[in-house]
Amino acid sequence: MTDSLARHDDYDGPPFDESTVAGDPIAQLRRWLADAEAAELPDPNAMVLGTVDSDGAPSSRTVLLKGLDGPDGPALEFVTNGLSRKGRALALEPRVSLVFPWYALRRQVIVDGVAHPAPAELSDAYWATRPRGSQIGGWASRQSQPAADRAELERAVAEAERRFGDVDDVPRPPHWGAWFVVPRSVEFWQGRPSRLHDRLVFERDLPDVEAAPTGEWRLLRRQP
Numbered sequence: 001m002t003d004s005l006a007r008h009d010d011y012d013g014p015p016f017d018e019s020t021v022a023g024d025p026i027a028q029l030r031r032w033l034a035d036a037e038a039a040e041l042p043d044p045n046a047m048v049l050g051t052v053d054s055d056g057a058p059s060s061r062t063v064l065l066k067g068l069d070g071p072d073g074p075a076l077e078f079v080t081n082g083l084s085r086k087g088r089a090l091a092l093e094p095r096v097s098l099v100f101p102w103y104a105l106r107r108q109v110i111v112d113g114v115a116h117p118a119p120a121e122l123s124d125a126y127w128a129t130r131p132r133g134s135q136i137g138g139w140a141s142r143q144s145q146p147a148a149d150r151a152e153l154e155r156a157v158a159e160a161e162r163r164f165g166d167v168d169d170v171p172r173p174p175h176w177g178a179w180f181v182v183p184r185s186v187e188f189w190q191g192r193p194s195r196l197h198d199r200l201v202f203e204r205d206l207p208d209v210e211a212a213p214t215g216e217w218r219l220l221r222r223q224p
């Protein structure tokens with residue numbers, strides 16, 4: 001057995017520099033997402049969402065990127081249950097961190113920004129695209145709450161199926177929807193030999209969490 005804990009794998013990624021990076025971070029993110037898709041990574045759109053709970057404790061979990069066009073400009077869209085641990089955290093502290101873990105490409109992208117709940121009509125539009133089974137699941141699961149056993153969940157699924165059995169279009173639960181993360185900084189990390197990685201960071205000002213971002217993107221390089 002190879003012991004991954006004792007290895008020092010070198011990252012042989014190509015140079016990633018100021019001459020080839022896109023003019024704005026969303027354009028660059030689209031390029032690297034396309035690379036992750038072309039490389040057939042599993043769940044290329046998976047990202048780890050870090051939030052802060054009401055007591056200041058951080059928590060993280062994976063969510064799927066669902067779009068890059070927000071109602072007020074470029075933003076990273078994900079969907080979830082607003083009564084979940086992350087949903088409750090976001091209601092009190094909308095500042096979040098996102099990480100795309102594209103290890104097979106020796107890449108990661110880190111986005112810091114502010115999460116805004118989507119207008120109801122956009123959450124409705126997304127909900128309508130979900131398979132019926134996921135819609136039933138969305139009603140059945142009290143996401144993040146304790147469950148005595150699997151059977152408790154199965155009973156809730158059966159109950160939701162009875163409730164919506166005669167309905168063609170299962171309505172969206174009021175607590176379920178989309179969020180848009182408006183980025184304040186986006187770091188593109190390319191693994192390079194001898195741990196001398198390339199880190200290019202786009203930053204702009206976000207005066208306060210309610211305000212729209214101001215100013216042009218600034219591009220800077222960080223030490224590896």
Ligand SMILES: Cc1cc2nc3c(=O)[nH]c(=O)nc-3n(C[C@H](O)[C@H](O)[C@H](O)COP(=O)(O)O)c2cc1C
Pocket residue numbers: 043046059060061062063064065078079080081084085086087143144
């Ligand atoms: C690849 C992957 C994608 C996931 N995508 C989502 C998602 O888009 N939305 C979601 O609510 N949970 C998603 N989950 C489940 C979450 O990671 C998490 O378990 C769930 O949302 C509950 O998180 P919380 O208790 O911290 O709120 C995903 C998990 C994995 C492994």
Ligand SMILES: Cc1ncc(COP(=O)(O)O)c(CN)c1O
Pocket residue numbers: 064079080130134
């Ligand atoms: C609980 C949960 N909610 C939402 C999503 C993402 O939305 P959708 O099911 O519409 O792809 C996922 C994807 N893994 C999920 O696990």
